[in-house]
Amino acid sequence: MLTLDKNQPFLLVDDIDVHYGPVQALFGVSLHVQAGEVVSVLGGNASGKSTTLKSVLGLVHPSRGRILLQGEPIHGLSSPDVIERGVASVPEGRRVFPEMSVYENLLMGAYPRRRQKDEIEHDLEEVFASFPRLAERRKQAAGTLSGGEQQMLALGRAWLRKGKLICIDEPSMGLSPKFVDLVYEVLFRWKAAGQTILLVEQNARIALELADRAYVLQHGHVILQGGATELAADPTVQKAYLGAA
The missing domain is CATH 3.40.50.300 (P-loop containing nucleotide triphosphate hydrolases)
Structure with missing residues (x-):
């Protein structure tokens, strides 16, 4: 090292x-x-x-x-x-998982931290506070979001990685x-x-x-x-x- x-x-x-x-x-x-x-x-x-x-x-x-x-x-x-x-990434074109819900997409960002359940829940609420549209659409399929909403989702997913x-x-x-x-x-x-x-x-x-x-x-x-x-x-x-x- x-x-x-x-x-x-x-x-x-x-x-x-x-x-x-x-x-x-x-x-x-x-x-x-x-x-x-x-x-x-x-x-x-x-x-x-x-x-x-x-x-x-x-x-x-x-x-x-x-x-x-x-x-x-x-x-x-x-x-x-x-x-x-x-390292966390927000790729060009968002690349959300279209068939999965907003909530499930966000959890994918937190997957490497999956044992930190309490911290993840806190960070999810932080993302929803930053992006109220995502909070309103948390059960909605990501593929049905507008381009701007998908970009919010991609940013929220990267934030949950805590890179x-x-x-x-x-x-x-x-x-x-x-x-x-x-x-x-x-x-x-x-x-x-x-x-x-x-x-x-x-x-x-x-x-x-x-x-x-x-x-x-x-x-x-x-x-x-x-x-x-x-x-x-x-x-x-x-x-x-x-x-x-």
Whole structure:
């Protein structure tokens, strides 16, 4: 077991390349997330931001470089093994279990903690307080929910995992402005509670409001990085992602 320096990032992605067959998707991507920090990965379609997140989650494996979680390598692990080490995921497209009820979907998030029954019940009530719509629909099949309600469910399921790190992929995709606001209201509360978050997002404006730091990817390369406030003021980011003239 590696000794963890107190200054070691909670998550370190170090100079990774990723290929899909003969096609290279990431080129020497590096980023880090400190404990209690929210870091956003921004970029357009095919920029490599979702591939970066999938690499952290063990859904794809780098052909070069390394990924460390609390100082220990995870880049060769399967996705279940990564999750077992305390990583929770809110995947793109929600991926709820459509035939199962809202309540059953939430319990799936808590499955690794299934022996902590009292704590799970407390956390379920916390989720229902955050998302009253889920409380109203707790017996309803998840597949009958709207897209925004399914995103709430995916977030609640990840929260019940009580992960040390939550990886969130495109939480605003396909949602109305009202639901985007509801989702980010919860993410701001998570941040205030000290939750460590790695966020992939196309909506750069709201992502930079939430994040402490951010990385901008283009064609599989990190082209910009820095504090969220600094990047929000960067002319390149403003022009490409914030709609500035």
